[in-house]
Amino acid sequence: MRTIRQIYQAPPKHWVGDGFYVSPLFSHMDEVSKHTSPFLMLDYGVPTEFSPNSGAPRGVGGHPHAGFETVTVALQGEVAHRDSSGGGGIIREGDVQWMTAGRGIVHEEFHSKDFSERGGVLEELQFWVNLPREFKETAPEYQALPKETIPVVKHGDAAVRLIAGELNGIKGAARTFSEINLWMMDVPARGRAEFELPANHNVMLVLLRGDAAVNGSMVKPTELVTFEIESGKVCIQAQDEDVKLALFGGVPIDEPVVGYGPFVMNTREEILEKIRAFKAGEFGLID
Ligand code: MN
Numbered sequence: 051m052r053t054i055r056q057i058y059q060a061p062p063k064h065w066v067g068d069g070f071y072v073s074p075l076f077s078h079m080d081e082v083s084k085h086t087s088p089f090l091m092l093d094y095g096v097p098t099e100f101s102p103n104s105g106a107p108r109g110v111g112g113h114p115h116a117g118f119e120t121v122t123v124a125l126q127g128e129v130a131h132r133d134s135s136g137g138g139g140i141i142r143e144g145d146v147q148w149m150t151a152g153r154g155i156v157h158e159e160f161h162s163k164d165f166s167e168r169g170g171v172l173e174e175l176q177f178w179v180n181l182p183r184e185f186k187e188t189a190p191e192y193q194a195l196p197k198e199t200i201p202v203v204k205h206g207d208a209a210v211r212l213i214a215g216e217l218n219g220i221k222g223a224a225r226t227f228s229e230i231n232l233w234m235m236d237v238p239a240r241g242r243a244e245f246e247l248p249a250n251h252n253v254m255l256v257l258l259r260g261d262a263a264v265n266g267s268m269v270k271p272t273e274l275v276t277f278e279i280e281s282g283k284v285c286i287q288a289q290d291e292d293v294k295l296a297l298f299g300g301v302p303i304d305e306p307v308v309g310y311g312p313f314v315m316n317t318r319e320e321i322l323e324k325i326r327a328f329k330a331g332e333f334g335l336i337d
């Protein structure tokens with residue numbers, strides 16, 4: 051079995067804008083990020099009840115990103131997105147949005163108008179995925195991945211939704227710039243599934259529902275598990291309740307990471323250039 055490096059308790063939650071109540075599970079600004087590349091960050095928007103709101107939808111107004119990709123997985127509720135590359139849409143339960151910021155983008159993230167007026171529970175994951183140096187200046191792009199375009203693979207007792215990567219010869223929905231797996235998984239109570247992942251991948255998982263034994267260690271919802279880079283299986287044994295989790299990782303990008311707010315580049319000079327370009331309006335506007 052692949053050795054567990056560490057199991058992290060969920061850190062304190064905070065608000066992102068007035069629309070997303072998140073548990074910041076890891077970040078490229080922390081020590082743990084050595085073991086998460088090519089993933090830079092994960093915010094888990096924990097299930098949060100919103101009352102009906104007839105005014106402006108809650109969320110986060112226009113803000114920039116550059117040098118990486120943001121991946122939003124809607125689990126409950128609806129998020130509306132618009133960006134300066136002309137991308138946009140509503141991300142509904144089960145849908146995924148894969149946004150490549152590349153050389154620079156401005157976007158906004160709000161509750162959808164319908165969800166806002168109706169109220170209800172919002173739950174989502176937002177991953178930040180690093181871009182290799184050679185792709186940091188790529189053109190901004192937006193992949194809308196509706197639920198029905200994401201393959202579901204039965205593996206052991208698990209139903210695995212392949213957002214990105216490959217399992218049993220079946221390819222995930224997203225185009226990526228480096229070798230990445232991003233899977234959402236349901237394992238029924240007392241069910242079991244084993245995965246042999248490439249030995250050169252960083253591998254992580256975060257549990258969202260139910261308790262599971264992971265390679266023999268008990269893991270609870272909102273806990274993050276990191277593994278050593280080595281061969282060996284990841285074995286998930288659901289306990290008395292149905293389990294939902296995200297399993298993800300990939301080949302680490304072995305390059306310097308310099309982060310400043312919404313920009314992640316390789317050098318400080320590149321960060322200063324992104325700040326200048328954004329201030330000069332070179333990332334464009336949201337129509
Ligand atoms: Mn953003």
